[in-house]
Amino acid sequence: MYESYFVDSVKGYYRHLAIVESSEYIDKVFSLIEDYLKVNHNPKVIYAFHPWLNGSKDRMKLFKERLKGDFIDIDYSNSEKFLGQSADLVILDTVGDFRPNYIARFVDMTRGGGLAIIYTDNFLQNKMYRQSLTRNGIVKDLFERRFLDEAKKHRGIILIQDDHVYFSPYSSNEAHKPSRRIPKEPKIPLPIHELCMSSDQNKILEESLFILGEGKRVLAITAARGRGKSASVGLFLAFLAYRHEENFSNIIITSPTYYSAQEIFNFMIVGLKKLKAKFRIKTSKDGKIMKIIVGDTRIKWVSPDLAKNEEGNLIVVDEAAAIGLETLDYIIRGWDKVILVTTIHGYEGSGKAFMRYLNKLKNSLLLKHVKMEYPIRYAKGDPIERFMFNVLLLDAEAPDVIYKSDLEVREIPQEDLFSNDNLLRAVYGILVEAHYRNSPDDLMLLGDMAFQKIIVGYSSGLPIAVAQVVFEGGLNDTQITDIARGLKNEGHLIPHRIIKYVRALDFGKMIGWRIMRIAVSPENQGKGIGSKILNEVIKNAQKENVDWIGSSFVVDYSVLRFWVKNGFVPIYLSSIKNEQLNGYSIIVVKPLTERASKFVKELSGFLKDKLLRTSHQVYYNLNPLLIALILRSTYKNDLIKLEDRIPYLYLEKIKSYISGEIPYNSIADAAHYITTKYFLEPRINLSEDIEGALVARVLQGKSWYHAGLMLGLSSKEVELKVKTGLRELLQSYDN
Structure with a gap:
């Protein structure tokens, strides 16, 4: 048939x-x-x-x-x-x-x-x-x-x-099969070009030579899935290693998971064989290709957390949109030669935020952006690609409308949303463009999860903001016990984390609303729209006698600032990094009842204490500005007490360090004591940049160099800020 x-x-x-x-x-x-x-x-x-x-x-x-x-x-x-x-x-x-x-x-x-x-x-x-x-x-x-x-x-x-x-x-x-045209007078050897499946791939090979130029350079390669971008990069690296370029003898490849980058290694091997180069492969115990050695050139895969502090000549970041912009910032500050490769309109990460990030980068450094259009796995115009884009809304975009102080907030029933494809595309497009990582599962959650509200903000009759609110809590004793013992995950994310990991069992009995996602279209961000949507959600929750409103997300400085500004308090920070999302999950809560307030004060106090005691160990890789923001935004734990008076010898040591008589390591204990006291019992308000410097050097124990990379400063600038902070604290606490 x-x-x-x-x-x-x-x-x-x-x-x-x-x-x-x-x-x-x-x-x-x-x-x-x-x-x-x-x-x-x-x-x-x-x-x-x-x-x-x-x-x-x-x-x-x-x-x-x-x-x-x-x-x-x-x-x-x-x-x-x-x-x-x-x-x-x-x-x-x-x-x-x-x-x-x-x-x-x-x-x-x-x-x-x-x-x-x-x-x-x-x-x-x-x-x-x-x-x-x-x-x-x-x-x-x-x-x-x-x-x-x-x-x-x-x-x-x-x-x-x-x-x-x-x-x-x-x-x-x-259908249109991809052309395999090789550029006239190519600089990359013909045997490598002959391995390409499309003109786009041949173009990538030649355009990648940009990275060999003098000075700090960033090459960005973007495409929808199936265009062969990772394969092209692998072939280019094969050429680079074969040429034995002295300035590129140590190359790092990183990606959200190893498997995201395995195609780069596979095609590097194909390219090296085509060039008849001698090379060695080092694999892990489970057979993963971890390193390729060609003469004096070494190309290896390293996880993002380790890669950003590696030393080398070139770093390749595959699926860059899924890594997180904070990590990308750190990498670009620390490396002179960077190749960013990422999927746009993909199911691993939308890439919309990444595109805005590229536009900002163009203003501060030498950057080349190359786009790939033609698929190589199938013809352009392929009906299955079109179906998957439509059914999963991979290309959904926020409406093109500018907010004019006419915000109208409505609750939209899920049935109404999914019966109106234009509305669904607009609402989902806002969620996609505002968050750097989305997946098709998110669309299914939007349509099938019954215990939620969808709140939409309109301007000029079109959606510009969305809040997805999930009902949580109200658990009985059996449910709480099952969660505490690790027997079940009841689908109540915030109570689950607080019960299982903090052991505050009675928290699960309170009724809560978790704001699963809140998003404003990119052109309308920074205008207070998100806060207005949030206030509407809070009003509705108060009418329905909800105990708390909260949110859980991979912690990011600007996102956390938004929640703190709106009166939400951090009460939990995961101790293990989520490798898939490349970050630590944080929970923020705004109490709406007296019993919820008691929980929030107690839990946030313990979080403050945990950060002060373990930032050098558990949270060493966390942005110091983030740690400072959490410390400022949490309550003091009344169980933790410090003496009112700073020990005399600590004061004298800090004075000697500030005057240049002794090095920092000699006064690290005194600096830790007075910094801890500041975050527990602040008498003055230090600036954010000074707080960040104190957290990075004093609490996390970073070197001056790595503290500077985190903060975007030189080593001298970091030490100057630490001295300034200690001087100001000394004046406020000097007995």
Whole structure:
């Protein structure tokens, strides 16, 4: 039935997607596969599933027996390891789980002329990810219904629901294969250029030579997924290593996870082999390529936290938009040669904030930005890419409107939001553009999670701000005990963290609203709109007798300042960095009742004490300005007491240091005592930059150099600020 369409897709190098929802899914899927095998007799197959779900291994074995040959079965939860893989036939078992992130990742692995198949018995029942959104047996299905509705509208999508088939063919006449034109008189050797799959990749090779110029330089490479940007960078590094450039003998590659950057290493090896270069590979125990050595040149992968303090000639940051702008700032301050590579309109991070960041960088340093347009895994105009962009709103953007003091705030029911595609695109576009990391799962949360409010701010009749509010707390004793013992995660994020990690069990009994996300369109930020939206949420919470309003997010200085300015108090900071989000999670709370106020004062006091005692160890890599802001914004713990009088010898030591008679290390104990006393019992208000310097050097124990990198200052400037701070404290505490 579909053979002629599959023949056309091979001719046009575009893909088909088949979605099967039926109790007879096995028969219907194999019917599709039989038609495809008439066109491609020996396809490479990727099969995705959860191997531990009941019946899933048996289904996988059935497919493996019928599809002899190159067959790779991949556990969904390990899928990140296979980024960059591609296949002719990609099959997704969604009988037990239907999660947008996995759908996006695996469908993207299908190459031109290929077929992706998603099969299930029912999209709504017994789905693991949906169950995580269920509370009191209630969960919505707005995301799934929209997913299926979009499938009916798009050409190239085969939707089979029991005996009903929806399919509008796509034509190869509309697809455009990428050109592989090599630039005239290329400076990169022809053997490397011949490995490129598109003119865009050839362009990247030549444009990358920019980084070899004198002085501090940043090269930014951006593209939608599937354009071959990581492969291009890998080929360029192969050329650089082969040429034995003395000024580039030590190259660092970093990325949110190792697997984000593995394609760079893979194509570096391909390039070196093409150039017939001699090289050595060093791998980890589990087989990861960690270092490539070519003569005196060493290229190795290092995690972002370690990479920013590494010494070298060039650093390559892959998936830069997902790392966080604070880390990027630190890297760019510390390195002279930087290549930033990132996905725009991707499912790993939106890249919108990254684009604004690039525009700012252009004003302060020498930067070249190169964009890639043509996909290499499939033809431009591919119907599956278009479907995935629309159904997952990967290209959603905030409305183009400027706020004119006419803010109107409304609560929008989820059903109204998902029944109006223009409104949904506008609201989700605001969330995407305001946050540097988004994923398709966020869209499903917006549509299916029933225990939430969606508050939208309008100007000139168009959305410019959004708050997504989730109901939490009100837990009974059994639920609290289960969380405390680590038996269950009830879906109440803030009570869960406070119960499990702080052990304040009764906090879970209070009723709270967690502001999951609050966002203002980029053009309208800094105008007080977010605070106005927040005030409306607070008023509504007070009317409904809510005990507290809070938020949890990866801590960022400007974001935290927003919450503190609006009366929210930090009460929790994770002790372990979230590697996926590349940061520490913080919880801020605004108490609305007396019992909530008692909890907030106590918990924030313990957080202050924890920072004062462990910044040199647990939070060594945290921005010192952030630590100073948290210390300023928390209550004093009454259980922690210092003497009113500063010990005489401490005062004398600090005076001698300020006058230049003894070095800092000789007075580190005295500096720590007086700095701790300042944050516990401030008599004066030091400036933010001085507080940051004291935190970096005194509490975190950073060297002058690394403190300077964190603060954007020279070593001398940091020490000057430390001396100034100690002098001012000395004057306020001198007995």
